[in-house]
Amino acid sequence: MRKAGQPYPFDELQRPLIMAHRGDPVHAPENTLPAFESAILRGADALEADVHWTRDGVIVVIHDEVVDRVSDGHGRVRDMSWSELRRLDFGYRFTLDGRTFPYRGRGIRMLTLRELLTRFPEARFNIDIKPKDPPSLAQFVREVVECRAERRVFAASFHHKVLNRLRRIYPQLATGASPCEAMAALARLHAGVGLGRVKYKALQVPPRVRGIPWLTERWLERAHRAGLAVHVWTVNDPADMERLFDLGVDGIVTDDPGQGVAVRARWAARQPREGGRTKWIS
Structure with a gap:
């Protein structure tokens, strides 16, 4: 589907991909080592994570710009030192029932990007760069390469300038479309107009706009003909997963990767086989 010679971390993996959103936040504190370990154990194909700078x-690996929601601390990540952040308990607020906190006091600490990449040397990653103006994208590239x-x-980001700068620094690194690039692609593909040459490898989009499912099989076919993968976020309902698999998406991002793997297995068992294997395996 993609042009020869273009790097794409998810080649050779079965599709549709199950991409673990912040690890496995249904069963462990998000963006922590237990969450990523759980996602791998449950069969996730790729780990989705978020990064900020201290x-x-x-x-460091965290979604929010502040630590309040996921730790026993308070304040913005960019205002805190690494040593200060390491003292916080990132299992403190995790609960399954609203009453008990099974990871509180168990030494769950924040991860650095280096720790994440080296701890899982065979894993594929979708890394979302969260700051609008990161202190050093060159540092991000350097750490990825050194690991x-x-x-x-x-690499993904909601900020177009971030992705453009990243592509200039290290064009070999695969990136997703920024929101403005994605919107332009959506409109052109819906109109049946070609995209020409683009700088991204995948469109990462929500399954609904204003509550309405908008993805169609024809749109996905056009995206694929343009050489693009389509990943859909964040999908937690099994019926939605199956509908998207039927349409032909290349992957889903989910909070419950174990459920995603199980739904995909049931769905795949119903698919016709070509050449001795199910047609959705790449």
Whole structure:
């Protein structure tokens, strides 16, 4: 589907991909080592994670710009040093029932990007760069390369300027479309107009707009003809997963990767086989 010679970390993996959103936040504190370990154990194909920079320039794995929701601390990541963040309990607020906190006091600490990439040397990653103006994208690239992960990392961001700068610094790194690039692609593909040459490898889109499912089989076919993968976020309902698999998406991002793997297995068992294997395996 993609042009020869273009790096894409998810080649050779079965599709549709199950991409673990912040690890496995249904069963463990999001963006922590237990969450990523759980996602791998439950069969996720790729790990989705988010990064910010500390005050002293360490790239750390966290979704929010503040630590309040996921730890026993308070404040913005960019205002705190790495040593300050390491003292916080990132299992403190995780609960399954609203009453008990099974990871509280168990030494769950924040991860650095380096720790994440080296802890899972075979894993594929979708790394979402969260800041609008990161202190150093060159540092991000350097750490990815030094961890020998440049062919295992797919970079994403909601900020167009961030992705453009990243592409200029290291064009070999695969990136997703920014929101403005995605919107332009959506309109052109719906109109049946070609995209021409683009700088991204995948469109990562929500399954609904204003509550209405908008993805169609024809639109997906056009995206695929343009050489693009389509990943859909964040999908947690089994019926939605199956509907998207039927349409032909290349992957879903989910909070419950174990459920996603199970739904995909049931769905795949019903698919026709071509050449001795199910047609959705790449």
